[in-house]
Amino acid sequence: MEHFYQNAGDLRKTSLEGFYRIHQNMVQLRENPCYLCRKTQKDPSRIALISGGGSGHEPLHIGMIGRGMLDAACPGEVFTSPTPDQIVGALSDLNPQNGTLLIVKNFAGDLMNFEMALEMANQKCRILIVSDDVAIDNKSQRRGLSGTVIVEKIVGALAEKSDDLNACWEIGDRVVRNTGTIGVALSGCTFPGHNRTTFHLQPNEIEYGVGIHGEQGVERLRDLTIDELIHKMTDNIITEISLKPGEEVLLLVNGMGSTSLIELQSIYSLADDFCRESGLKTIRSLIGNFATALDMKGASISISRMDPELLQLWDAPVETPTLRW
């Protein structure tokens, strides 16, 4: 046994069943079509938030359902977009008077299916595309990575008391424009049912600029120290989102599945050092596994520019399986 599952075909179902049993005081699990939503349905006048994407990125997005974050999440099969009928199912269930914001990570399949669902549902909806991956130069091709958690938290806080769909879209887009992420990996991941990782590295190699589907990154680095690696990652983000000395930021260190907390804490310490050296003030932080890629030995750093309004929304109460304060 190389993983704690046998039948790759049952993995989503068994895993969702486990998630539901643990968190049944907070969430409901619907089947045919499959989606999860809050146990206590929302006030129909406020904006609904739905997200979704392939399974294998747990706790994204199912762990973000709850007061102050998502209303519903649609998990596809492993690394596979949710089908339009899953999304339509969630939309029909929530049926909000003033509209729904669909938060979608920038992957072609996800976008296509969310757009199709939007047409089918014939409800007032807007799609917010998350594209925080600054490893890719072409902005339209930037993927949605761990910055998605920051977007969902901040938009979730606004949507909790808003009936204005455009205002929710705009605050989300502001977070996306002010957030940058770089992912790196020391191994590929193992797709369920396959018995080897998606790529293989030598002990002195690092895959730089990876996504969360086990694909190779934009560059293979060799013989870097951990300081040099973390410095390069933070520098890259700071440049791409044009952070200037004196600015206040949220620093997120995300594990991708097989990275231990002792390592994530070390990464945080080094990344925070480099932020300080760049004159930034790290005023909020988050650490843990949020946007994972099955069993990938990888980590990502997200830096998000804060302002008083974003900070207030970040600090607002949240009660989900993953975030709670």
Next chain:
Amino acid sequence: MEHFYQNAGDLRKTSLEGFYRIHQNMVQLRENPCYLCRKTQKDPSRIALISGGGSGHEPLHIGMIGRGMLDAACPGEVFTSPTPDQIVGALSDLNPQNGTLLIVKNFAGDLMNFEMALEMANQKCRILIVSDDVAIDNKSQRRGLSGTVIVEKIVGALAEKSDDLNACWEIGDRVVRNTGTIGVALSGCTFPGHNRTTFHLQPNEIEYGVGIHGEQGVERLRDLTIDELIHKMTDNIITEISLKPGEEVLLLVNGMGSTSLIELQSIYSLADDFCRESGLKTIRSLIGNFATALDMKGASISISRMDPELLQLWDAPVETPTLRW
């Protein structure tokens, strides 16, 4: 780079620094000797709770510091007991009027150093030994594993409002006697500075009854399905702590470092099925990485018999970096 650290010698220090910066609203970090305690010191009349052990098991124990759980934690070097002066440092700092309970996982080195500290400190103290590992027949040799989290949560809730050291010890001992854990691994772990795992398994092998230091288990199993494995684990625990149909339990699924959440959720689902088939009522649950072994691909299941008093203490408010409700 095979792990996100370079210099094994700096790992504890860098990692603790990261932990402290993230959670500085809740904890203080002291150096020379090294220990961590709550940011807001305790009411001196109530019982203090201190735990500790080697690093490499994060979030144990540092992530359990806060209201409703520990007052302080003493992290040793990786897989190494804290030194007596670390423990004496924390004891002298807290200096409670009515005594301190030292929660110690049953490992010879940990016990020796906590006992030495107890003699040196010359304060009113008792040691509570956690030995939830039911894979080992000889009860005196049973190790402290993921059940430690349950012990620290429940004793922490009582200590928050108690000035009775013996009552705190007794409730803790009741949890230990009513909690069983089995750990399994699909790989060994990599000790910092070494470049191979502590043991190597074939794809059809499972190490059964492992601890949290990368040591081999009590038995090597071959060609089991995941259902058979989880059934064996839960059955073993149910037998060892003599659970009877109709009893209420807390079910904890713990990852050991490199096990993804999608896998842990699947394990939970299967373990809960077998608990139900045995007539047990799973009334509380917990999932995540709590007692880890660096990068071990492993998981443990803990089952803890609940009664109305234990349940009330489990449900009591807690506010730590790891648990919060």
